[in-house]
Amino acid sequence: MYVYDEYDQRIVDQRVTQFRGQTERFLAGKLTEAEFLPLRLQNGLYIQRLAPMLRIAVPYGLLSSNKLRKLAHITRVYDKGYAHVSTRQNIQLNWPRLEEVPDILADLASVQMHAIQTSGNCIRNTTTDQYAGVATDELEDPRPYCEIIRQWSTLHPEFAFLPRKFKIAVCGTTEDRAAIYAHDIGVELVANASGEIGCKILAGGGLGRTPVIGAVICEWLDKKHLLTYLEAILRVYNQNGRRDNKFKARIKILVKAMGVDAFREAVEQEWAALKDGPSTLTEQEIERAKSFFTDPPYVALDGDAAGESLRLQGEQDPIFGNWVRRNTLEHRVPGYRIVNVSLKATGFAPGDITDSQLDLVAELADLYSFGEVRTTHQQNLVLADVQADQLYALWQRLQAAGLATPNHGYLTDIICCPGGDYCSLANAKSIPVAEAIQARFDDLDYLYDLGPIELNISGCMNACGHHHIGHIGILGVDKKGQEFYQVCLGGSQAKDASIGKILGPSFSQEDMPGIIERILQTYLDLRDEEETFLDTYRRVGIEPFKERVYAKAD
Template identity: 80%
Template sequence: MYVYDQYDQAIVDQRVEQFRDQTRRYLAGELTEEQFLPLRLQNGLYVQRLAPMLRIAVPYGLLNTRQARMLAKVSRDYDKGYLHVSTRQNFQLNWPELADVPDILADLASVEMHAIQTSGNCIRNTTTDQFAGVAADELEDPRPYCELIRQWSTLHPEFAFLPRKFKIAVCATAEDRAAIHAHDIGLELVRNDAGEVGFKVLAGGGLGRTPVIGSVVCEWLEKKHLLTYLEAILRVYNQHGRRDNKYKARIKILVKAMGVDAFREAVEAEWAPIKDGANTLTGEAIAHAQSFFTTPEYTSYTDSVETLTNQSANDPIFANWVKRNTCEHRVPGYRAVTISLKPTGIAPGDITAEQLEAIADLADRFSFGELRTTHQQNIVLADVPSSELYTLWQALQKQGLATANIGYLTDMICCPGGDFCSLANAKSIPVAEAIQARFDDLDYLYDLGPIELNISGCMNACGHHHIGHIGILGVDKKGQEFYQVCLGGSQSKDASIGKILGPSFGREDMPDVVGKVLDTYVELRTEEETFLDTYQRVGIDPFKERVYAKPAA
């Protein structure tokens, strides 16, 4: 992983002291709320419904165990002893005191962490596949390019005050695990006809009030032009994006208004004079970025398959966890493990300080001292020897972290909602907990197959409800909380926006509504179909008829 040099550390340390003085001045009444607002946002600090919220950057979801332990310490010392994993692979503290935030940032800076550009109208944390570098279906490790984007975009003076926030995602696999079609810019590593690896570039994707699937603006881009082409896109957006209406300020609105062909022409015109300029990536620059993502000293295991087979045969519960929560690794004898942060009764994505410290110990012991956060609000240990999985699983059981539900209904994405967020129209967490409790039979979930359930508390769509197979959106009706359901969304390469089922429902109705949707699917599916397959075949009408059917007299 990337390691700070003296310049990186100096920048972060200076930002901490700058914000310490800004906070002092605000608390002393020398800065107004209006003056302090952009200053705190530039340091990842929000004022939520009940307390401030601090969003901590985890570049492309990768951190070491020293950083994990500092996060646990900070949550214990300055918060309520737990953290929340966001869909941008960052960590959030939900209860810090404003006066303590500079001290928190100083502690984070001591382990090469910060909260810069985790909020505000700037380029946010670049995300990627949680299995980058170890995925068996990977064309090339995308993390060095994420790091190059991070370095280029951090405190970029030209893009510090964009019309609206800006998000970039990168993938390099046959299966898109980074949701690139739902981002302002999506990048996919692909081969051209000559066999060279470059980037397919999408722009204008996004969720929120106007969900849009991104459009291809460049079918194949040479690697060396990555940053200059991104700069051209950002310049077009910065110049022409709307600033008069924040609801129409995202790049997706600009691309739609201009049309993708006209937008592409504008980008090409902006790109022409800078195409071979100072930000052109040399082979040495790319190699330097790649050098930070070294291959661990893997051991050659000769009996790992036999050991795992025997352990699985002797313990079917363990075997089930291996099947659901681990996946193939590019190196024989290893597997990547996803640790579910979705046990029943716990807010999805929440983890206690003690659990995070335990995972750090396990990462040191089994996964070369690294761990990863995921877009799905879970944690990954990417390099676990197959022969050690049983020992790891036993340790996770003791921490309440061995729920075998990855990819299934209760492995849901859920924003903090009205329990915390001042923007939310409705609470998300109680709906998630009610659905978890209703569908806690794992055998039933496995029979249903993979289902992505996403919950958002407002139209900002932090829970990505538009691209869930089943999406739930909290809405306000005359001061009352209701929930709208959409079906058929997808974040994969055949990305789609879900369709609204119909009128909204009360909170107490949501488990029954989801149950009727699932019953309809079970009745209509063929033997090999997933939920999304069935929906795409039969459409929304059978689900609508079942959910809104009036009870027999």
């Protein structure tokens, strides 16, 4: 994990001091509401429906146990004893007091954390694969490049007042777990014809009101050019992105308006002036970044023997066996497993975690996973490096704390924004819809029979819940002051990314579990043997679903 030196610490400390001054000036009436707004947003502070909301940066989703403990402390002292994992792998507090936010930021800085650029029209937290470094399908660990991008984008003087927010994701695997095609810029580590690993650059993807799949701007870029190339893209966007209409201000609209080829040409032209300049990455810098993401001291284990004893344990305790099967994954090192810690228990808002759970996960990370924890954009946590023979002990602790719901990747592992319960942008509540669906489909055998299904819910078209790229997406809409829900089908966040199609007229909140049930029944009736929901949808299209869902009751 990256560790600050005196430079990093100084930058973050100075930011805390600056924000303390901004808060004081605002409270003293020296900064207007309109002026304070973008400034506080760039420090992650929203004013929400009921209270401010503070979004804390978790760079590319990586946390250490001491950071988790500090977060637990912060939720106890400054908030109501819980936090929320966001779809950008960040952590949100729902009840801080404005006057105390500078103190929270100072506490965060003491453990090398901050809230810089977690909101506002600037470059946001760079995200990546939650299994980076341990995935079996990884070409190269993306985290060093995420850290390089984090530093470059932090308080960048030229790009703090962009037309709109700007999100970058990096992946280095066969399967895309970072949704790089749904980002303003996606970076994929790929090999060229001679086997050298470089960066494929995508631009213009995004969700929101106009969902777009990103276009390839550069097929292969030498890694040393990464920052100058990003800088060129940002420069074209900063100068030419629309500023007259916030719904048309994202880079996706610019790329569409110019056309991909013209956009690429403009980038190449800007890049010509920056290429090989001082921001060109040095070999030492890449090596320095890599040095923070080396292997932890793995023990040499017999993978086959570990697998066999795990199987036996699973036979003796089928509930454990089921959890291993559903919530843990193969690790690239023999005898280790990747553990998904579920934040999707029925009855709790998806992604919420209490202070005592935070403390517990910190303790378990120290005991079983080299003191590291990851947040995921599916709003769960990951302990990435657990020895197979320690899974049982770990599972017992997780189980007792409500963190072992064996639904990872299944229907009830719902991605859900905070929605109308908290967010002032929302048109409709999203958490109660998620909870109602979780309650309706709490039969695990039924869930497993359905197979992998991603169900994503957003409370408005800003799409924080990524509804467009859920296999089933639900969008809260406002119709004459009443909350309704639109359903779309067939979205995907994988490399074969697709945007979901709207099923038809929207539904009331009470109807939602029943509508989902009809959709699922249609799938079960139509599927060929091994077909997943998405496979079936892609084969039969939206019509059969439409017919069943909107059929008049006889």
